[in-house]
Amino acid sequence: MRACLAVSVRQPREQITPAVLTAARRAIVEAVPVPADAWRTAEWISPDGGTALLAWSNEPCEAPFPEPILTSGDRALSYCGYLGGKGDADVLLGADVLGDEVDDIGGCFSVFRAGPDGFEAATSMTRACPVYHAEAGGLRFAASRALLAHLAARAAATGVSRPAPVYDLMALQSMVRHGFFVSDETPFEGVQAVPNAAGLVARRGRGVVVVPRPLPEQGPVPRGRKEARERVEPLAEALLAAVEPFRQHVRPMRLALSGGRDSRLIAAACHAAGVPFFGATHGLADSPDVVLAQRVAEVLGVECQVTVDRQKSGAVVVRHPVRRAHALVRMCEGMNSAYEGVNRWADYDPEPRSSGSGGERLRGGFLTDQRDLTRDGVHGRLKTIFLAQREFLREDANAYAERYYDQWAERYERDGVDVLDKLHMFYKTGRWLAGSHTATLMNWAYYHPFLDNRVVREALALPVQWRLSEEPVALVMEAFAPRLRDVPFDGRRWRFERTRSLRHWRGRRRRASPPSTGAAGFNWRKSYGPELAGVFREHILDGPSELFSILDRGAVERRLAEVPPRRPGQSWNLLTLSVLLSGAWREAEPVDLPDVEVPLPAS
Numbered sequence: 001m002r003a004c005l006a007v008s009v010r011q012p013r014e015q016i017t018p019a020v021l022t023a024a025r026r027a028i029v030e031a032v033p034v035p036a037d038a039w040r041t042a043e044w045i046s047p048d049g050g051t052a053l054l055a056w057s058n059e060p061c062e063a064p065f066p067e068p069i070l071t072s073g074d075r076a077l078s079y080c081g082y083l084g085g086k087g088d089a090d091v092l093l094g095a096d097v098l099g100d101e102v103d104d105i106g107g108c109f110s111v112f113r114a115g116p117d118g119f120e121a122a123t124s125m126t127r128a129c130p131v132y133h134a135e136a137g138g139l140r141f142a143a144s145r146a147l148l149a150h151l152a153a154r155a156a157a158t159g160v161s162r163p164a165p166v167y168d169l170m171a172l173q174s175m176v177r178h179g180f181f182v183s184d185e186t187p188f189e190g191v192q193a194v195p196n197a198a199g200l201v202a203r204r205g206r207g208v209v210v211v212p213r214p215l216p217e218q219g220p221v222p223r224g225r226k227e228a229r230e231r232v233e234p235l236a237e238a239l240l241a242a243v244e245p246f247r248q249h250v251r252p253m254r255l256a257l258s259g260g261r262d263s264r265l266i267a268a269a270c271h272a273a274g275v276p277f278f279g280a281t282h283g284l285a286d287s288p289d290v291v292l293a294q295r296v297a298e299v300l301g302v303e304c305q306v307t308v309d310r311q312k313s314g315a316v317v318v319r320h321p322v323r324r325a326h327a328l329v330r331m332c333e334g335m336n337s338a339y340e341g342v343n344r345w346a347d348y349d350p351e352p353r354s355s356g357s358g359g360e361r362l363r364g365g366f367l368t369d370q371r372d373l374t375r376d377g378v379h380g381r382l383k384t385i386f387l388a389q390r391e392f393l394r395e396d397a398n399a400y401a402e403r404y405y406d407q408w409a410e411r412y413e414r415d416g417v418d419v420l421d422k423l424h425m426f427y428k429t430g431r432w433l434a435g436s437h438t439a440t441l442m443n444w445a446y447y448h449p450f451l452d453n454r455v456v457r458e459a460l461a462l463p464v465q466w467r468l469s470e471e472p473v474a475l476v477m478e479a480f481a482p483r484l485r486d487v488p489f490d491g492r493r494w495r496f497e498r499t500r501s502l503r504h505w506r507g508r509r510r511r512a513s514p515p516s517t518g519a520a521g522f523n524w525r526k527s528y529g530p531e532l533a534g535v536f537r538e539h540i541l542d543g544p545s546e547l548f549s550i551l552d553r554g555a556v557e558r559r560l561a562e563v564p565p566r567r568p569g570q571s572w573n574l575l576t577l578s579v580l581l582s583g584a585w586r587e588a589e590p591v592d593l594p595d596v597e598v599p600l601p602a603s
Contacts, residue, residue, distance in 0.1 A: 001058060001441035002068060003032050004078045004112040005143045005152060006119040008051040012204045015049035016139065023155030024054060024148075026162060030586060031148035033330045033345050034058050034442060042068035044076035046116050050204060053078060053114035058348050058442065064248035065350075065445075074116050080144045081109035081129035081437075082245060082447065084454065098122040098199045103213060106241055108437075108451040110144060118203040123194050125215075125456040126358065127430040128437045128448065131194040132186060133208070140202040142194075145438075147333050150188035164583070166190075172577055173397040173550055177389045179337025179573040180432035182423070183404055187334040187580060196430050216461040218418075229475060235362070235458040236476045239269045242449035246352050249445060252276035253352040257304060259292035259490030262359025265473060266449055268480035271300045277354075279304035284522075288490040295487050314600050316524045320593035321535050321572075325579040327589060331442075332435025334580040339525055339572035342439040350445050357437075358429055358450035362459045364468035365424025368495075373417050381420060382408050389570060392559065397550040418464045425456075469496040524598040526568045531596060533563045536571045543578030 005024055007016055029036055039056045046052070055068035055078040070077045072093040083089060084106020092111055095101045098120045102111065110129040111122045121131045121142040132146040137156030143149035147165070154163035171185035184193040194200045199211040222228040243266070246253040253270065257263045257279035270277045281293035285308055297304030318324075325338035332342060360368060367373075370381055386405035390398045412419045429451070440446040449455060462472055474494050477484060537560045540547075548556075556574065565571055579585055 001032075001034075001438060002078065002080050003028060003056045003144050003148065004080060004110075005054045005141065005148050006052070006112045006114050006121060006202075007054075007152065008114070008118040008140050008202050009204060010135075010138045010140060012050070013048075014138065016045075016052055017156075019159065019161070020137070020139065020152065020156045021052060021054075023161050023163075024152040027148050027151035027155070028056055030151065031143075031145040031333075032056070032438075032442070033327075035345070038348075040068060042078075044069050044071065044114060046074075046114070048116070051114050051116065051118055053112060053119065055112075059445075060348065060350055064245075076114045077111065079109050079111045081107060081124075081441065083107040083109055084241065084245065084452065097201075099211070099213065102199075103197070103453065103457060106238075106452050106454045107245070108448045108453070112142060112144075118201075120199060120201050121194065122199040123196055124451075124453045125197050125460075126361070126425060126433075126451045126453075127194070127196045128358070128433050128451045130430070130434045131200060132191050133194060133200055133202075134191045135208065136190065140208055142200055142202065145333065146186040146188055146191050146193070146335070150186075150191045153190060167546070167581060169546055169549055170397060170400050173393055173401055175334070175337070175573055175577055176393060176397075176551065176570075177387075177401075177573075178385075179339055179569060179576070180427065181335055182385055182427045182431070193431070196426055215422075216457055218463045219461060221463050221466045228471065229479075231462065232472045232475045232479075235455070235462065235472065236479055238452065238455040238458045239265075239449060239476065240273050242452035242455050243269050243273050243275050243354075243447075245447055246270070246275045246277070246354070249350065249352040251351050252278055253354055253447075254278060254280050256353070256355035257281045257293035257296060258289040258356070260289075260356065260359075261470070261473060261477075261489055261494075262356025262450065263293075264296055264356070264484060264487075265359065265362075265477050265480075266354055266356055267296055267300055267302075268477050268484060269449065271302075272480035278302050280307070281305075282307035284308065292487065292490055296484065299483050299487055300481060315597035316522070316600060317595050317597055318524055320596055321532060321575060322539055322579065323589055323591075323593050325572075325575050326585050328576060329580050329585040330589075331439050334576065334585075336432060336435040336576075337569065337573045338576045338579075339569050340436065342436045343443050344439075346443050349443060352447065353440070353444045354447045354449065356450065358433065358448055359473075360424055361429065361450050361456050362467060362473050363470055364421050364464055365428070366420035367417060367424075367464065367468045370417075370420055375412070378412055378417055378420060379409060382412070382423075385423060389567075392552055392555045392570070394550055394552055421464045421467075470494045471496045522600055525572065527564055527601070528568065528598055530563055532598065533560065533565070533571075535596075536560055536575055540571070540574045540578050544581040546581050547574070547577055 038058045042055045044053045053076045057068040059065040077093045088105045102122050109124055110131050113120045123131050132149045133142045134149045134153040136153035139156045141149045141153050166189040168189045174181050197213045201209045222231050255277050279297040281290050283290045294304045328338040386401050
């Protein structure tokens with residue numbers, strides 16, 4: 001992975017002090033859980049000392065990995081993630097402004113460009129590689145990590161070389177509800193995320209400006225079979241281009257396969273493009289994901305490696321929840337819940353990897369599980385997104401969230417059901433996925449074809465009602481690998497099959513077999529017993545008092561007393577916030593906490 005920090009003075013003829021740059025260099029140790037000796041560092045500082053670009057990389061110093069900073073004339077460029085093709089970095093370096101050229105480039109990335117008069121930063125369509133910005137002490141900051149921007153800004157404001165974070169407690173109300181942010185806020189005071197498909201411009205002597213780029217206009221629903229095939233051709237071409245970067249590597253691509261449609265479509269695209277790959281899956285041996293992943297690999301003629309989950313005497317062995325939360329906060333900066341698992345640091349392995357993550361972009365985002373598409377139904381979903389679990393939050397925190405609900409309820413009057421697709425892209429993909437995406441980039445050469453800039457643009461150009469039917473995905477998959485039609489999915493058929501059947505799909509309505517045992521579909525994070533419940537109670541109720549400045553303590557106590565829990569995700573969310581606000585994540589992980597055995601249900 002690469003991490004970037006751009007700094008510029010607010011006024012001409014001023015300079016960045018050496019103390020701020022020293023603090024910024026030190027902040028990377030806390031901002032990203034990578035050992036200091038694993039970084040390759042690079043710096044560019046303008047001749048007058050008023051603008052700086054700092055970059056760090058733990059990738060190998062060899063092709064296809066770029067240098068941390070690229071230069072041309074009086075400009076310097078760094079980017080996180082990956083670009084779609086050769087020459088793209090030169091285009092970004094030479095562009096007058098980081099505008100329309102960004103949308104013509106493939107890949108999943110964020111861009112930072114510095115020059116003698118300040119800096120610019122830009123997000124891609126999905127912002128899975130984010131940009132965060134802050135101002136303090138007469139300086140502007142933009143970074144790929146929120147904590148990096150925050151600690152550098154705090155150093156500029158306080159003069160302290162290792163400042164303590166200051167938390168935006170009210171912004172955390174969203175984490176209580178869902179375990180991710182549904183706004184551009186962050187846990188850190190004064191730090192905001194740059195929106196999707198937008199540029200941040202910080203010129204000396206001028207204000208900081210966020211410049212949005214227009215999203216694609218949606219065309220009408222196709223009127224017939226021939227037109228439908230024609231309409232998905234640009235999306236199919238973009239997907240084929242999105243798997244081309246795998247060819248840059250000598251080793252075949254490892255694809256995380258499951259029983260669903262998204263990873264299967266990536267497999268089909270690689271098959272059609274002739275890109276070398278193999279499947280990899282994990283779980284209990286008879287789980288649908290494992291069984292169906294093996295069938296997909298067999299049809300496409302590739303290997304599928306299976307990793308069986310750890311078990312011991314009828315139990316799943318898991319890491320202690322506090323250790324899990326500690327690692328999660330360090331990796332995702334307190335913007336994801338410990339309910340989710342993310343990778344930990346390991347020596348970088350340049351093996352190319354991918355998955356079906358982000359496939360909701362092709363299928364309508366939050367619309368994929370929204371049955372009621374009436375006005376009342378969509379407004380109800382908006383309330384769930386912004387105001388769920390309100391009984392656990394204090395009155396001022398709920399009033400704070402009402403503002404966001406009102407904004408999107410108003411936007412519904414203009415955009416209709418499309419608001420649920422955009423909300424998913426802005427906040428589920430753009431905020432929830434960003435942390436785990438960074439974790440994968442830290443360990444491997446990881447690619448996300450569904451988050452590819454051009455793929456997303458072509459998907460958004462298709463009408464959301466049609467994408468919701470899943471017919472565009474089915475047509476593309478059929479074009480890439482027709483034989484996959486005979487392999488069922490885990491759980492449900494194509495959505496369009498419920499209301500109508502394309503002629504050649506008739507007779508192929510097959511569902512995956514249910515798990516053969518109770519253990520096969522077991523999720524220990526949801527079905528835990530008294531031992532884990534006790535851990536949650538101890539570390540939440542006896543945690544930092546600041547947490548209860550936004551929480552109703554009585555409601556939390558009642559929820560934590562439930563065994564088994566009705567809403568287990570809430571407990572994980574609160575544990576994550578407790579570890580965040582305690583500051584314990586700034587110290588070494590508490591290795592003295594033992595692993596926990598969670599009993600499996602009877603067969």
